Amino acid sequence: MNLPRRALVLVLAPLVLSGCNRFGQAMTAHTDVLARAAGHELRIDEAARILAGNPQIPAEPQVVQALADLWVDYTLLATAAAEDTALGMVNLDRMLQPQREAMILRQLADRVLRPDTAITEEQLRQRWATDGPGGEIRARHILLRIPPDATPAQRDSVRRLAEQLRGQVAGGADFAALARRHSADPGSAAQGGDLGFFGRGRMVQPFEDAAFAAQPGQVTPVVESPFGFHVIRVEERRQPELGEQREEFRQYLVQRAGQEAEQAFVDSVAANSSLAVRPGAAAAVREIAAQPDARLRGRAGERALASYRGGELTAGEVADLIRQQPDLQAAIPQAQDEQLESMVKQMAQRELLLREASTRGVVVSPAETEAMRGSAREGIRGLLTNTGISGTRAPKGEARKAAVESQVKGIVTGAVAGTRQVPPLGPLSAALRDSYKPEVNTAAIPRVVSKVTELRAAQPAPPMGGQMPQQMPQQAPQQMPQPAPAPPQP
Numbered sequence: 001m002n003l004p005r006r007a008l009v010l011v012l013a014p015l016v017l018s019g020c021n022r023f024g025q026a027m028t029a030h031t032d033v034l035a036r037a038a039g040h041e042l043r044i045d046e047a048a049r050i051l052a053g054n055p056q057i058p059a060e061p062q063v064v065q066a067l068a069d070l071w072v073d074y075t076l077l078a079t080a081a082a083e084d085t086a087l088g089m090v091n092l093d094r095m096l097q098p099q100r101e102a103m104i105l106r107q108l109a110d111r112v113l114r115p116d117t118a119i120t121e122e123q124l125r126q127r128w129a130t131d132g133p134g135g136e137i138r139a140r141h142i143l144l145r146i147p148p149d150a151t152p153a154q155r156d157s158v159r160r161l162a163e164q165l166r167g168q169v170a171g172g173a174d175f176a177a178l179a180r181r182h183s184a185d186p187g188s189a190a191q192g193g194d195l196g197f198f199g200r201g202r203m204v205q206p207f208e209d210a211a212f213a214a215q216p217g218q219v220t221p222v223v224e225s226p227f228g229f230h231v232i233r234v235e236e237r238r239q240p241e242l243g244e245q246r247e248e249f250r251q252y253l254v255q256r257a258g259q260e261a262e263q264a265f266v267d268s269v270a271a272n273s274s275l276a277v278r279p280g281a282a283a284a285v286r287e288i289a290a291q292p293d294a295r296l297r298g299r300a301g302e303r304a305l306a307s308y309r310g311g312e313l314t315a316g317e318v319a320d321l322i323r324q325q326p327d328l329q330a331a332i333p334q335a336q337d338e339q340l341e342s343m344v345k346q347m348a349q350r351e352l353l354l355r356e357a358s359t360r361g362v363v364v365s366p367a368e369t370e371a372m373r374g375s376a377r378e379g380i381r382g383l384l385t386n387t388g389i390s391g392t393r394a395p396k397g398e399a400r401k402a403a404v405e406s407q408v409k410g411i412v413t414g415a416v417a418g419t420r421q422v423p424p425l426g427p428l429s430a431a432l433r434d435s436y437k438p439e440v441n442t443a444a445i446p447r448v449v450s451k452v453t454e455l456r457a458a459q460p461a462p463p464m465g466g467q468m469p470q471q472m473p474q475q476a477p478q479q480m481p482q483p484a485p486a487p488p489q490p
Contacts, residue, residue, distance in 0.1 A: 034448060035068040037438035038079040040405060042071045044444055048451035050416050052459070057416065059452040064445045066330065067416070072440065073425045074411050076432040078389050078404040087380055095431040096372050098324060100364050101354060103372075108357040115261035117254045127253055128242050135200075138236040139211050140175050140193035143185040145228040162222045162229040170219045175233055184228065197238065207232070269352050270345075273308040281305060281344045282337035288318055289332040291442060306348040311355070313348045321347070324430040380428065387411060387422065 035042040047067055051057055080087050093100075119127075129135075144162050146155055165182060169175050176192025183189035200208060207230055210220040214234040223230040242249065284305070301316035322329055332340070383389075389407055414420035425432070 031444070033441055034064070034444045035072055035438065035440045037072045037075040038404075038436045039401065040075050040079070040408075042068065042075075044447050044451060047071075047448050048455055050413055051448070051452045052455035053413075054416050054418070055456060059449050059456070061445050061449060062330070062333070064448045064452075065440070065442075067412070068440045068445075069329075070415060070422065071408065071412050072438045073429045073432070074387070074389075074422070075404065075408050076436050076438060077383075077387075077425065077428070078407045079436070080432060081384055081389050082400050082404055085384075086377075089435050090380075090428070090431045091434065092373050092376055092431075093369075094434065095427045096369075096376055098427060099372055100369070101350075103364055103368065104357050104362055105350075105353055107362045108353060108360065109262060111360065111362065113258065113261045113265060115254075115257040117257050119250055119253055124246070124250060124253070125242065128249060129237070129239055132239055132242070132249060133245075135212075135237065135239045136197040137211055137234055137238075138197045139195050139232055139234045140179060141185070141188065141195060141207075141233075142175075142179045142183045142193055142231040143188075143228050144182065144230075145184040158229055159222065159224075162231055166219060166222055166231045169231060169233060194235075197236075266349055266353065269356055270308075270349050273310070273352050275306065275308040275345065275348055275352065277306045277341055277344045277348070278304060282335075282340040285318065285340050285344070286332055288315070289322055289329050291440075306344055308348060308352060311351065313344070313351060317347075317351075320430075323433060324427050327424065383423070383425075383428075 032044050033041050034044050034047045047064065051059065051063065051067060057063055080089060083089070142162075142165055144158050144165075146158050150158070161182075165178055168178060176194075179189050179193030183193055185193075188195055200212065202208070203211070204225045204227070206223050206225045210223045210230075211232050211234060214220050214232070216234050216236055218234055220232040220234075223232060301314060301319070303315045304312040305315060305318060306313040335343075388410070411420070411422055415422040
């Protein structure tokens with residue numbers, strides 16, 4: 001069971017990224033450099049040549065950033081392996097901190113959570129009727145669209161009309177007639193708003209949540225979705241027989257009870273500590289994510305992002321988290337403000353839970369710590385083998401430098417061309433970056449984009465294939481409620 005370590009991302013209020021000026025000055029003398037790591041450089045022309053070779057990879061700033069991060073990570077890994085095949089300079093305890101904290105939270109959950117898992121046959125059948133897999137509902141809706149450039153007053157006017165229509169429907173008015181007259185969904189409006197039967201996962205989330213929470217004959221509160229305001233009435237429910245799925249569904253309910261108990265405990269800890277997220281969180285986290293390796297010093301690093309009784313969440317902790325989890329850096333630009341603010345709250349809740357665990361004496365034993373270290377060492381050895389990075393200590397000087405650059409070039413070009421799978425380094429990346437202090441020249445990214453475009457225009461396109469140098473987050477498309485086929489007329 002996972003206490004709230006889900007999608008942990010943080011923010012800070014408007015900040016000054018300490019060290020950026022020195023970084024800019026250092027790069028001024030090398031304006032043709034995209035990134036620097038452990039004495040090695042990735043030049044703009046070389047980065048552009050790598051990306052230009054795969055026409056399926058778009059020439060976009062986030063792609064160049066991903067390439068620079070990939071190059072930095074594997075340059076540091078190859079350098080560390082050349083210096084010491086055991087990677088003795090890596091701070092394993094720092095690298096394992098997220099895993100150690102996850103173990104503490106699991107132990108805390110085992111100690112404090114006592115969910116009610118006794119489920120009678122009658123309760124099982126009742127929950128199957130409402131929550132069982134494969135259940136479907138038939139509903140009608142009236143959609144009122146909001147103009148893309150609507151003013152707040154216009155938006156309120158559309159909302160008021162939706163509330164008026166809901167009141168009429170709840171009072172017994174003919175839903176089908178109102179849908180034909182008012183609904184902006186042309187497919188279902190012609191059928192009186194009838195959407196037919198549909199299961200979970202078919203509609204946008206706000207629509208689905210409201211519809212499945214209602215019983216036949218009920219009209220939901222007005223629902224807002226990306227398509228506009230909806231007035232929804234559930235007509236029917238149908239559910240397959242419980243049958244052979246009885247025990248599997250019982251186990252699902254037991255797991256659900258545990259999750260609900262977990263959330264209740266988390267909420268109580270947060271409420272008792274007066275947890276509050278500071279304003280401006282969403283904009284600030286995007287700023288810090290743009291330069292995760294910039295060092296926050298002094299007041300910038302100590303700035304509070306969220307506060308709670310007896311403590312606060314600081315900007316320095318935000319930077320640490322993003323360095324430990326590079327995937328978060330890629331996801332942040334696509335996230336909504338509400339999502340980022342929720343992530344800040346979850347991170348602060350996590351700090352509170354760790355404090356609660358300490359108060360209750362929950363610790364990781366020396367034996368468990370050593371087991372984690374051993375597993376990490378084994379994982380590093382496997383990574384070096386699987387990526388083809390030499391396990392033999394290289395000679396010093398230019399020979400070592402050349403060996404590292406040859407290894408990294410093969411890894412990076414292979415990843416971009418799609419001829420090899422390159423795993424992300426995760427917490428190991430953060431530990432290596434802490435040791436070597438790499439730099440990415442974000443000011444050079446637009447120049448790489450322009451150079452890639454120029455190179456592709458001047459050369460024939462190579463065979464199609466290949467993948468992004470680092471996986472980019474994809475947003476699942478949202479589905480507009482679709483009407484069912486017209487019902488037969490009596």
